[in-house]
Amino acid sequence: MIDYKTINLGHGSGGLMTQNLLDAIIFKAFSNPYLDKKHDGAVVKIEGKIAISTDSFVVSPIFFRGGNIGELAVNGTVNDVAMCGAQPKYLSLAFIIEEGLLVEDFIKIVNSIKDTAETCGVQIITGDTKVVERGKGDQIFINTTGFGAVNPKGNIGAKNIKVGDKIIVNGSIAQHGMAIMSQREGLEFESTIVSDTTNLNFIANDLINEFGHGIHLFRDATRGGLASVLTEIASEIKKGVSIIETDLPLDRQVAAACEILGLDPLYVANEGVFITIVDQYIADEVVKWMQKDSKGKQAVCIGEITEAHPGKVVMTSTIGGKRIVSPMIGEQLPRIC
């Protein structure tokens, strides 16, 4: 029974109030044999190599167009595990709640976590809940850690990338960042932009099953956008990355919003966008295959790995010139004198 409207410090005390909150909301939502034991930890069995990833989610606002912080917390970690070439199976879940969070909102978030976890095929097997004083948090922070077995058919790793490999992206970029920003800053664009948050674990795993060692790398383009992922890869493999601006999938509305704000969509965050770097000979096939999947309808090849300009990402721009895509260092500062 819940007879209070907001969460207060007592709910994080570890006492009866905490138990009450957990029973009424969390255990109710995530009932499974591991969690139901109510231990401080869970013991699971996973065959083979294991991929682990952890992430903390601090998004504001916590409810946004196209999703909420709970959905993000599951997809984000699930995708990070999937990008290692593994199929995520278990998740830990920890909340840091700011005193005053509406119980109603908390329930919505928990339910969303539950639904998303089901969609992803992962179980929440351990967790934690803390409450902090008003002003010491921002409504709710969530940490998740994901575990899963690496698909033995694959061989995912930057070391496999060769000159000539193609870079494929699964869908439109910059949506999540623009959705969050427009809502947070109260920007009234003519049409609403919706976050692209989604799980990528099945499409990634299926790609490995289908193309095996032809898939050399997965990377999701979250914070820092596509530019950050590509610049990281270029400097890691010490080869060049060459992309073509006109090939980037970009929604017209998102492009217009970026244009008004003077933002470069390459640097705007995504939550359902990933790139895969594949052997050049199977690139066309991979694109066609991805386009049949609901998570890859707009899949397109955006560039390739080059011998030229090692460590640098160079974009052939709309007007024909070539531009260096720099790593994002702090904020976007104007350069022009």
Next chain:
Amino acid sequence: MAKTYKIIVSGQVQGVGFRPYVYSLAKDFSLTGTVSNNEHGVIIYVTGAPKNAEGFYDNLIKNPPPVSKIISSAIEEVPIQNFNRFQIIPSSKEGQVNLPLTPDFAICDDCKKDIADVKNRRYNYAFTTCVNCGPRWSITKTFPFERAHTSIADFPMCESCNNEYTNPANRRFHSQTNTCPECGISFEFTDNRGNIFKAENIFKTIAKQLSEGKIIAIKNTSGYLLCCNAEDDGVVKKLRTLKNRPNKPFAVLYPSLELLQNEACLNAKAIDVLTSTERPITIISLSNYKGHIALQEVAPGLNQLGVMLPYTGILQLLANQLDVPIVATSGNIHGSPILSHKKDVEVKLKSVADYFLHHNLEITHPQDDSVLKISDKYNFECLFRRSRGYAPNYLNVEVQSNDKILALGADLKNSIAFFPNQHLYVGQYLGNLENFDVYNRFVEEIKAFINIFEQKPEVILVDKHPNYQSTQYGLELSKKWNTKLYFIQHHKAHLAAVLGEYGLFKDDNVLGVVWDGTGYGDDGAIWGGEFFKYNAGEMERLAHFEYFDWISGDKMSKEPRLSLFSLADESFHDLLNSKFSREELNVLTAIKSKNKLKTSSVGRLFDAVSSVLKICDFNSFEGEAAMLLENRIIDYNIGRCVNYCKGFSGKTIPTLLILKGVQSDIKNGLETAQIATNFLFTLASIIYKVAENSGSSKICLSGGVFQNTTLIDMLIELNDNRYKLYFNRNLTPNDENMAFGQMMYYLNCENRTHLQ
């Protein structure tokens, strides 16, 4: 009684026919002795009557070879030595390594005569040069400047050329670039599919094609030029589209000074510059223009035109066939560096040019044409772009340092500076480093400097802006070579550039005025309207324009209306509604209310004023709005000007107040030209107000804003000899001076931020 004297001459004395000149002068004065190069310059020993030696020295210093530049000279008597004749003696490489590099020189009158003379063996030979003219830096591979160290080495001299080269009486004695039709460089004329055409006189053919509205890419000695008939608006428009250059003015090559003078008013200063050995594009006023150039296409919205005269045998031979001026613009797609290789041009300009004139002389340092403007009233010469004819030597400063220093400049108008030993070099304008091809050239130029002098830098200097490509590359290099790295604030480097040009570092209480578009400030804001107090090695920010919001990233500099939006209060409501959609206004208002990034940029204030005056809301090239604003002013009367900032006396210049002054003059129905004049007058008055308050007697001014020659004229006029004004003169005021400024700051100022 004969005596022996030792004479040392230093400066630009290499590749300029100095030693042959000394040789013949010594003979004229009946002196024996030797001449050679050493690390101090040219060293001469003469033996003869003291009167003759004196006469010789006097003559040498007062009338040196036309393209040489003497910085210092000294004569002293030494113990008597007996020579049996006068001789040029070879110099060792060590002896020469400190002589300055030499820029390209425009074709001289003697060589012009040679190629026009049917009886001369160089008749119609486009690569005719002598000790007084021809390419130098463009073809330099290593040091010192000798034939074997240039790409001319691909063309061994024939017997006739070699006779000239070894005959002391010949103008081509020791001329490193000597070639002729027999042994020299050859052309290849093709269409844009690569079909080769033969012609009796290639330039006659080209002139005909130009008159028929064709676009031709001509390989000059410093890079390709794209040429078309300047009087044909159709073809100029076409070139704009193909080059992706909507509004930026094109330079025009006049076939002769006579034709140019028939069409436009030139004063003596302009004629001097136009016919100098640097021969830059010179921006002249179009008041009283009588010619037929398609001005609306060549220089849209402007009351000025960049013109130049032929500066190579190639352009001279073409000019001889022309009776109209032609557009001659750098061979590139807008924003990329000037092209110099046949294979690049064939790909990149395939759809731009109808025909190509190639030749087989390799260009090692491609350079754009330099650009200079002379102010209308006081004839102040302001460099806009420093490249062919000026780069890479910088002679006017003496540097004392044991460090080998490389300065990487700023990103937008990049140039680099290198101090390998006694001489400081400032390379040519390279362009915007965001463009990958420009970035590559930047990397190549750094490599070239290091190879030429066989010296690795021990100190690297970069801008403080963390996202500049030049800063990033500096970081990379300093790690690779384990050098020291210093970050130098943009506007302080601009100020140091002026202090360095005039050698003012020992002075106290100098006022520095640095106004430009953007630079990364010490407080993380975007500076651009700065006043500094300089006291022997220390720079202190004294005053600045009141901060306003920097919104929309790089877009703010591209859309002057955004600067207006940022500065505007409610009274601009209707005007903003006419410039933005409702959606844009809603979004921008929301952004502005939470924005944290601030700016004091005068460049953006120019943009805002330009937008209020309905002159320009969108820049198609950097500084367009400010240029168009200045061009509205045909003439001004300082007595009729109004200062929008009259009451100001503090340390923060009220930016919005100036904009409101403009607004109220518009409401009062004042004409745009007068309002633009008042705005510049206000800026000039502010400088003097701050100067009064600071008690300085010297004012140094730098930054892109000081390319506004009307503002310079006003400052000179208002000064009334109260202050000494210092503007950049051998360098541009814009970011091209940054590398030099960084170097000067490092060498002379304290408080350097140190990393590693």
